Amino acid sequence: MVKNKSRRAAEIEHPSGDPRFNLVDRTLKRFQYQQDALIEVLHTAQEVFGFLEDDLLIYVARQLKLPLSWVYGVATFYHFFSLKPQGEHTCTVCMGTACYVKQAAEIVAMLQAEFGVAPGQTTADDKLSVATARCLGSCGLAPVIVIDSDVLGRQTADSTLAEIKARLSGQIRARQLEAASANDEVEEMEAETL
Amino acid sequence: MAKKDKIRLATVWLGGCSGCHMSFLDLDERLIDLAEQADLVFSPIADAKAFPPDVDVTLVEGAVANIDHLELAKQVRAQSKIVVSFGDCAVTGNVTSLRNRLDVDDLLNRVYQEGPGRTPTGSDPDGIVPALLRRVVPLHQVIPVDAYIPGCPPDPDRIWTAVSALLAGEPVRLEEEMRYFG
Amino acid sequence: MNRSDLQTLGERELAKQQSTGCRLLCCGSTPCLSSGGTAVQEVFKGILKENKDLKAELAVVSTGCMGPCSRGPLVRVQRQGEPDVIYEKVTPELAQEIFKKHVSGEDTNQAEANILPGDIPFFSKQKKVVLANSGLIDPERLEDYVAQGGYMALANALREMTPEEVCSEIIDSGLRGRGGAGYPSGLKWNLVRRAKTDKKYVVANGDEGDPGAYMDRTLMESDPHRVLEGMAIAGYAVGAEQGFIYVRGEYPIAAKRLEKAIRMAERRGLLGSRVMDTAFNFRIDIRIGAGAFVCGEETALMASIMGRRGQPIPRPPYPAQSGLWGYPTLINNVETFGSIAPIINNGAEWFAGIGTAKSRGTKIFALAGQVENTGLIEVPMGISLREIVFDIGGGVPNGHTFKAAQTGGPSGGCIPADYLDTPVDYDSLRELGSIMGSGGLVVMDDTTSMPDVAKYFMEFCMDESCGKCVPCRVGTVQLYRILERVTAGIATRNDLTIMEELCTMMQETSLCGLGQSAPNPLLSTLRYFRHEYEALIKDDLPLTSDRFALATSSVLPRQEVS
Amino acid sequence: MSVVTLTINDELASANSGQSLLEVIREHGIYIPTLCHMDGLSERGGCRMCLVEVQGMRTLQAACVTEVAEGMVVTTHSERLRKYRRMTLELIFAERNHVCAVCVMNGHCELQAVAAIEGMDHVRFDYLHPDLSMDISHPRFGLDHNRCILCTRCVRVCDEVEGAHTKDVMGRGINCRIVNDLNQAWGSSQSCTSCGKCVQVCPTGALFHKGVSVAEMVKRHDFLSWITLGREKNEWNYTGQPPYYATERRKE
Incomplete structure (x- = not known):
């Protein structure tokens, strides 16, 4: 047992010494290096590194003792995982039915005309990535877009363009208020229950 | 007994290598039998300029690759009772369609602009060189087709089986070993 | 924590709430x-x-969804001894006014115009069973749920019922799977219960993928403990000790709330080992999806839980026989689990009394599209589509007329105006060529082109096909290309014939539900709006037509990812 | 092992319980086409060629993944099934660039043969003509994605028999593709043992030996059952049997 443990410890150190690997390791440990946890580990890896580069996939494959092609197959099957780096800002246009019947396609067309990027692409200067989503579940606010994790409802091509331009020029910084405040509450309540 | 009217037979060569026609000629002595029953009213191997009216059976070799092919195909359909896709190019697009994965303009530029020779005017119809279609398509995507003879080229036995059925006024039924592509 | 502790906790919380003035x-x-x-x-x-x-005397509570989403932000004022008042479209300024009026007691009528009357059909035609707590409790507090009688069903089931009795209660209730197909839930439970293996699993399917549907998200976000309680009861009934909730990756808040809810329930002994001081153990883990619609299919979902490519496997064997890691697995939609506690609390007869003979209970719909009131509604089965669209939904806005209602997302179909009086239940919708689906209901007005709608859904299925079986992998692409030609006005009658033939073939030969149902939106629009297709078809295209120039159009498999 | 009785095409047949329907149908001398099935590999049920009608079942069943059961009534060649098999083949031919005339497997290809047997004489759908590459970085073998039908026999043989798991499928839907390791050049794969089993089991010209030209690639179709069952059957010398589609005298 002891011998096993030390070998594991040796493996954990990623040769680059990049501290971000520690976060991936934490998830690996939480799932006891079970092969079934591949998707969970990839989630963490993507969160930490922003995208899944080959080196990272190799690391995950080695740790979980999975074949490389298996890991690659899983990573490319799910749309959430990106094997390419994302732009500084991201704009996701919801293409759910409700948004579609309320002309979300016009927003996508505008983005393509204005910035020359189709869904799934990033501008050449790495400033903006555009994506489409399969319904964000905010159909009451259709059409919906998400810019840098802020959900914006009832958008038009013009309002989207204005918002993106404001963000690209640094006038608006990501709000992310709800996420932050929701977090606070969780902590508060945690304290309360304890 | 009055002599039975001969069947009016035509063969057409669209975007293909003429290999199917070569194979047709390989019918050898069977060509004599054929000549007794049919008149070849239009063919690359016969000297007729325009596709004639009232054709009974037309064998079409090659895929539809340019505007001329398209026009001729429509004419063939309008003026023939039975149209047969003759060989893999007509049936599937085959080798002729290998260019489909490339962009036509890129292709023309590469061959004519960057390579040696005179400069043509791209894919625009200029009246001299027929414009290429963006994509090569099999015959049945352009006109309704009545029978298919696969093969690259179809061997003479296949052709004879099909043609003799057509001469007898029967539908074309190829045996399994005669149905192979390639 | 045992049953009496639970009762005390609930009573204490309720008393605290009631003593709060506002x-x-x-x-x-x-x-x-x-x-x-x-x-x-x-x-x-x-x-x-x-x-x-x-x-x-004042409490500010952040609750789950209240329903009429298009009128948000919503604020509900509860004062002891007075009826609740709901405000719509509240702004920060109005919030000040609301505070002044209801808490400071000032005489101000500034916010009066924004009061949403409680007796409008939007509320009165609904029947809240699964969403009973949604919008009334703080989803992040266990006590709030317990104060509403939460976890009592689990306590009672554990103390007073045998697993067999729980299963027969569910069978008697007539509950059918809320994920769309409508398989009787009780029968599924019984199947898993009877299996004799040392391990079994319970899985809640929260991979809500239909565009235009967000019932499951709302339920998980607004009342997570209800789902957990339903799963625990299921675990007890079938003899499983481990449950998984598969949450769609697009729903991080739902995942966070569920995670917190699990932690709180475990701390109180309502989940985990020795649940409520009995011999029953039940752990629940969360699995986050990663963006694949096909993972809503149960076998693909299991593959995904096991960390693999989400590709379905042929059934039989059904998950109830051989599921996760080869063990019998009970898979139900989260809404199905949400219906369990009320059934145990109020009895099968009560539940069976709601709805129609073959479709019992209530169903949550996400009402969206060209309709006045969009939002989340829960209605008794058998209500007519007209009542949903015109009474609850308030009709089609901007002077347009109703054209069709789309139910069931990419697996469903469009129901035209002629059938507005059809009762909404599993079987009637199926007869109309649509399905109940998970509950997306998108209203379309007379400006909507039906071939365009069919194209939209076909593109969806094409993108979401897993690629395992040929009919779905290639068939969806072929259908999409034909629809592309139809909408561009360069399709021929032959295209239409091939399209219909391919639809039938895909329905019968595809491996899983995705491929089998992918042609549904197309077939249903063809059935009711054929004239729109006919109008776009040309039999004699000129030589110069794009059809030949672009004999095949833009939809090519994308360039290789590398 | 108990014996079950079932009816196949109006004739009574007996089988051992646990056998697959496909196995039993073939044992009874009835020809049924397959593309992803291969003796010696796990079943996949993806090509949908072996679909049969089973009385009492709502949907058509893939014979390869259906277990025989007492009293089953099976039809293997109804008009409907024939039509669906032809349509499935049409879809496969339209998906990638299957140009038989210039293929290394011309004349020996399972796909080509099955199409001829089933009478698929033309494709009514759009040919998609994707722009796919060819990987000839391996010193001995080549991989041509244009000919691949995604049957995953290569993936399964590499995992289940060789144990290397060099190959897997990436992407989804129409963008699925066979990859080596991290979608890298086959020649640079460290896990590949160059055993060549994937080449032998591939039904089309997607995997081939380098150096063969048009129609020159002949595969040993029964290679896999020979190496997996050889020890059991005490067959140490490979004799080479003709492929299934060419041997069975077809009774439908």
């Missing part, structure tokens, strides 16, 4: 937050912070 319930679900709800909550919290002395 409770301001702010809708904290995504639609309200993103239309300005965050700022409204800030205002109330600011007031509370400034006036510490108010703490005893």
Whole structure:
């Protein structure tokens, strides 16, 4: 047992010494290096590194003792995982039915005309990535877009363009208020229950 | 007994290598039998300029690759009772369609602009060189087709089986070993 | 914590709530937050912070979804002894007014115009069973759920019922799977219960993929404990000790709330080992999806839980026989699990009394599209489509007329105006060529082109096909290309024939539900709106037509990813 | 092992319980086409060629993944099934660039043969003509994605028999593709043992030996059952049997 443990410890150190690997390791440990946890580990890896580069996939494959092609197959099957780096800002246009019947396609067309990027692409200067989503579940606010994790409802091509331009020029910084405040509450309540 | 009217037979060569026609000629002595029953009213191997009216059976070799092919195909359909896709190019697009994965303009530029020779005017119809279609398509995507003879080229036995059925006024039924592509 | 502890906890919490003079319930679900709800909550919290002395008589609660999402942000004012007042489209300024009127007792009528009457059909035609707590409790507090009688069903089931009795209760209730197909849930439970293996699993399917549907998200976000309780009861009934909730990757808030709910329930001994001091153990883990619609299919979902490519495997064997890691697995939609506790609490007869003979109970719909009131509604089965669209939904806005209602997402179909009086239940919808689906209901007005709608759904299925079986992998692409030609006006009658033939072939030969149902939107629009297709078809195209120039169009497999 | 009785095409047949329907159908001398099935590999049920009608079942069943059961009534060649098999083949031919005339497997290809047997004489759908590459970085073998039908026999043989798991499928839907390791050049794969089993089991010209030209690639179709069952059957010398589609005298 002891011998096993030390070998594991040796493996954990990623040769680059990049501290971000520690976060991936934490998830690996939480799932006891079970092969079934591949998707969970990839989630963490993507969160930490922003995208899944080959080196990272190799690391995950080695740790979980999975074949490389298996890991690659899983990573490319799910749309959430990106094997390419994302732009500084991201704009996701919801293409759910409700948004579609309320002309979300016009927003996508505008983005393509204005910035020359189709869904799934990033501008050449790495400033903006555009994506489409399969319904964000905010159909009451259709059409919906998400810019840098802020959900914006009832958008038009013009309002989207204005918002993106404001963000690209640094006038608006990501709000992310709800996420932050929701977090606070969780902590508060945690304290309360304890 | 009055002599039975001969069947009016035509063969057409669209975007293909003429290999199917070569194979047709390989019918050898069977060509004599054929000549007794049919008149070849239009063919690359016969000297007729325009596709004639009232054709009974037309064998079409090659895929539809340019505007001329398209026009001729429509004419063939309008003026023939039975149209047969003759060989893999007509049936599937085959080798002729290998260019489909490339962009036509890129292709023309590469061959004519960057390579040696005179400069043509791209894919625009200029009246001299027929414009290429963006994509090569099999015959049945352009006109309704009545029978298919696969093969690259179809061997003479296949052709004879099909043609003799057509001469007898029967539908074309190829045996399994005669149905192979390639 | 045993049953009496639970009761005490609930009573204490209820008393505390009742002693609070005024409770301001702010809708904290995504639609309200993103239309300005965050700022409204800030205002109330600011007031509370400034006036510490108010703490005893004023409570500000962030709740789950209240329903009429298009009217958000919503605020509900609860005062002891008075009927609740709901405000719509609340701004920070209005929030100040609401505070002045209801807490300070000032005589101000500034916010009067924004009062949403409680007796409008939007509310009165609904029947809340699964969403009973949604919008009334703080989803992040276990006590709130317990105060509403939460976990009592689990306590009673564990103490007074055998697993067999629980299963027969569910069978008697007539509950059918809320994920779309409508398989009787009780039968599934019984199948898993009877299996004799040392391990079994319970899985809640929260991979809600239909575009235009967000019932499951709302349920998980607004009342997570209800889902957990339903799963625990299921675990007890079938003999499983481990449950998984598979949450769609697009729903991080739902995942966070469920995770917190699991932690709190475990701390109180309502989940985990020795649940409520009995011999029953039940753990629940969360698995996050990663963006694949096909993972809503049960075998693909299991593959995904096991960390693999989400490709379905042929059934039989069904998951109830051989599921996760080869063990019998009970898979139900989260809404199905949400219906369990009320059935145990009120009895099968009560539940069977709601709805129609073959479709019992209530169903949650996400009402969206060209309709006045979009939002989340829960209605008894058998209600007519007309009541949903015109009474609850308030009809089609901007002077347009109703054209069709789309149910069941990419697996469903479009129901035209002629059938507005059809009762909404599993079998009637199937007869009309649609399905109940998970509950998306998108209303389309006369400006909508039906071939365009069919194209939209076919593109969806094409993108979401897993690629395992040929009919779905290639068939969806072929159908999409034909539809592309139809909408561009360069299709021929032959295209239409091939299209219909291919639809039937895919329905019969595809491996899983995705491929089998992918042609449904197309077939149903062909059935009811054929004239729209016919009008776009040309039999004699000129030589110069794009059809030949672009004999095949833009939809090519994308360039290789590398 | 108990014996079950079932009816196949109006004739009574007996089988051992646990056998697959496909196995039993073939044992009874009835020809049924397959593309992803291969003796010696796990079943996949993806090509949908072996679909049969089973009385009492709502949907058509893939014979390869259906277990025989007492009293089953099976039809293997109804008009409907024939039509669906032809349509499935049409879809496969339209998906990638299957140009038989210039293929290394011309004349020996399972796909080509099955199409001829089933009478698929033309494709009514659009040919998609994707722009796919060819990987000839391996010193001995080549991989041509244009000919691949995604049957995953290569993936399964590499995992289940060789144990290397060099190959897997990436992407989804129409963008699925066979990859080596991290979608890298086959020649640079460290896990590949160059055993060549994937080449032998591939039904089309997607995997081939380098150096063969048009129609020159002949595969040993029964290679896999020979190496997996050889020890059991005490067959140490490979004799080479003709492929299934060419041997069975077809009774439908």
